[in-house]
Amino acid sequence: MSLIIFVSGALFGSFLCLASERYCPRRSFFASWRSLCQPPSHCLTCHHRLRWYDLLPLVSFALLNGRCRYCRHPLPLNLLLAESGYGSACLLLYWLQPDPKPLIAVLWFSSILFLLATIDMRLLLLPDELVFALLWSGLLLGEYFPLTDIRARIEGVCLGFLTLFLLNALYRLWRKTEGIGQGDMKLLAGIGAWCGWQLLPSVVVIAAVLALSVLCCQRKILVTLQENIPLPFGCYLSVAGWICFILNNLISYPLAL
Template identity: 30%
Template sequence: MYYPLYLDLYTFVLGCVIGSFLNVCIYRIPEGLSIVRPASRCPNCGQAILWYQNVPILSWLLLRGRCARCAVPISARYPLVEALTGILFWLVFHAFGLQWATPVYWIFTAALVVITFIDLDHQIIPNAISLPGILVGFVCSIAIPWISWTDSLLGILLGGGSLYLVAAVYRLLTGKDGMGMGDVKLLAMLGAFLGWQAVLPVIFFASLIGSLVGVPLMILRRADSKLAIPFGPFLALSAHIYLFWGTAIIRWYLTFFR
């Protein structure tokens, strides 16, 4: 469906602004800090960042990636997160248009961005996001016509239960933890937002992508079988693949093997 160009621009800019706030969450949540106070400041010199120095993407470019006061480099990941969130918001809008599903999946994608980068940095998936996310996904299922509350509830049970079973069996066989409970709670959250139908495809996509990334990394690290690779980012990526293209991929798969 065609939408005016200003709506495209609005959704992208909105996503970038939200992405700026997500950067705060990514940094502060693992440290146990408030995401509201104090205002954003340079971690090196402590100088508060003025509003015109905090415009998503543009301020980083105009400041050439450095603090305006002490000139210490500012990570390029800040504008990357802002741009990524803007693109995801735009994709959600074009996938679902002017309906209640759009703000629901904006919340969903924002949560997954935070989870992805925290898991990459700290190899944890914070309960502060995944547990409320399960509840929010279940409640918001009433706003999504193609997902009933029973689909969402079954998604929570199947998502969390399936990974918990895998983790329990792995520990029983090896005596070691092969998967954290954070991944279990994350998949339960994905099931809440996407329904039980998404659980197996998301696990399949995540396992496939994880293998394609993990095996070469292990080879480069001299076959270090103990190399810890967080699974959360693969689950988050796979959830987005299913959200935007899952139905088309499954239809192609069934047609290909018919």
């Protein structure tokens, strides 16, 4: 059963990676989803259509030594990371929560956060359709996780948005420019709908630590890193929200206030 869960997760991780790559803000959200079927999967370098046996998660990458079968150009590493990472995450969630209904709910939560994080990394954008899907599904599906009641989740929505809104207002007074995007505010509200207001301080702290750690590593590697480069903070909020939700609801590690 564990092998089936891992392989299914790897397949779905590959699909989510494709959905993220084909999302285009100039098209409607539903038009972007239709683009998952047309054009068919192809090599981004030689544009050769890929066969089904070229799309087997992890296996194809290993058999082809990480290169396109037709032009031998290196395959994107993010695909390997998405397949292995999402497959491992699904397996971990199955071990922690084998009950089908809560498991499906947390997989939905994980999938939306994955899409939001990868789209934000690529485009510095958090689509409203995904953010609001995260928010409303958190209010509706949170009943499967009794540690957070509906009142705490509603308060989490309000506090999540207001926290970053006020921080941005203070930053704007200090630097005369925007410091936090509205997408990040709405994303934290969506995370609050799942985690409740009690976990939001931990989410913000972990996200800030992750962002600063990555920024410091970039400055070590790229000495000429320019200042005032936009930071995909939504990516770090997504990771932090997922970590806090799993620790609090599935592992029962105390993070809430």
